[in-house]
Every structure is written in C-alpha cells, then in structure tokens.
Amino acid sequence: MKKIRLLFPLLLLSGCSNITVLNPKSTTGKDQAFLIWLGFGIMFLVLAVVFFLLVKIIITYRYKKEREHDPTHYLNDKQKRHLQLAWTIIPIILLVILAIPALWISYHQSPVAEAESRHEGVHIHVSAKQFQWTFTYDTDKTEENLLILPEGESIILHLSTEDVIHSFWVPELAGKVDLIPNKPIVYEIKEPEIGVYKGKCAEYCGIQHANMTFTVKVVSKEEYENYINN
Structure with a gap:
C-alpha cells in the first residue's frame, strides 16, 4: 500500500516540464495555440450541452410513473423534426468553424x-x-x-x-x-x-x-x- 501511495505523486511529477505550447512567444506559435484553444472551446461547449441535457433528462424522467426510453416520445412530429435538424446542422457548423482556420493556418505553416x-x-x-x-x-x-x-x-x-x-x-x-x-x-x-x-x-x-x-x-x-x- 505504501508503494502505491508513493506511485501517485511520482506519476504527477513525471509530467512536469518548464516548457509549454500554451505560452507561445512567436506569431507562428500563437497561431498554433489559437487552434488548440479553439478546439478546446468547441469541445467544452459540446460537453457542457451534452451533460446539461443528460442531467435534465435524468431528473425529469426519473420519477415519472410512465417511463420512456426515448425522451422525445413526448414531442409532436414538428418538434421532433426541428430537434433532428438541430443535432444535424449544429455539429456541421461547429466543424466548419474549426476546419476553416485549421486549414488556413496549416496550409501556410506546413514545411x-x-x-x-x-x-x-x-x-x-x-x-x-x-x-x-x-x-x-x-x-x-x-x-x-x-x-x-x-x-x-x-x-x-x-x-x-x-x-x-x-x-x-x-x-x-x-x-x-x-x-x-x-x-x-x-x-x-x-x-x-x-x-x-x-x-x-x-x-x-x-x-x-x-x-x-x-x-x-x-x-x-x-x-x-x-x-x-x-
């Protein structure tokens, strides 16, 4: 057990370094860091929405007498179509937002x-x-x-x-x-x-x-x- 307790801080320290890609000191590095932060921001937004919906669905339907595996069961056909369009179009928009600067910067910076x-x-x-x-x-x-x-x-x-x-x-x-x-x-x-x-x-x-x-x-x-x- 003692060896296991010592192993955890050693694993943390093994990742320590005095260099970082998120503290750029050139225009080239700043462009690359921008892509990292942009990708992180989009992923965080997606995760936040997914977890919000997950928690909302769990709380909303956990104690209902008539449980449905499909949360959209209570929507009408028009609302379902709108929902399907939303979860199809929004990811495409997010991918385009990420792809355009990524392609532009990669094209101009590639060796x-x-x-x-x-x-x-x-x-x-x-x-x-x-x-x-x-x-x-x-x-x-x-x-x-x-x-x-x-x-x-x-x-x-x-x-x-x-x-x-x-x-x-x-x-x-x-x-x-x-x-x-x-x-x-x-x-x-x-x-x-x-x-x-x-x-x-x-x-x-x-x-x-x-x-x-x-x-x-x-x-x-x-x-x-x-x-x-x-």
Missing part, C-alpha cells in the same frame, strides 16, 4: 520541400544527427546545440537529418517538424520574441534521445548581426 521554398527572411541551416544539432548561418558560422535568432524576423530553417528520423521542436516558438533522411525541408518561424527557450528532438532516435536537446536564444537584431559576423 515544404527545398525546391518549393519561396520564403524570404533569415536563413539558417539545421542539421540533426545522433545525438546533436548543428546550426549553420549565412556567414558560415556554425554552432552546436545553440540556436541564435533575431527578434521580429521571419526565420527560415533549412532542416535535414544525417542519419535516422529526428523531430525539431521548440514548443514556445512552433510545433514539431519531422526530419526524414534524404528529404530536406524548409520551415518558417515568424517573429520570435526575445528570450531563451528549450528545444528538443521529439522523435525517439536512439539510446541517448533524451540528451538530444538544444537552446534557442532570441536576441535583438543588432546582437544577432554581431554574433554571426564574429
């Missing part, structure tokens, strides 16, 4: 192949391998496990992997992007804010996967220029 890239901004080449990240700037300056970015710019990341599948992820700046061998891609992070953020590989890539992390520092444009030119 593309190198040949299809037409992005303008600060270009940085990102190479992943077991168990290290290498960042190369336009001035050929190279850094390992440390990514320096200028604030407020469009950051164009040229992502590739040298061995197995990896996944580039900086939760506070953008969603994770999978890197497939021999398929370099381009991904854009818009307008990051000044700060220090944690990045990681979000795809199990070997025995030292947990150590495949990196640090992202977003600095002023002047600091960034000094950094890449020195």
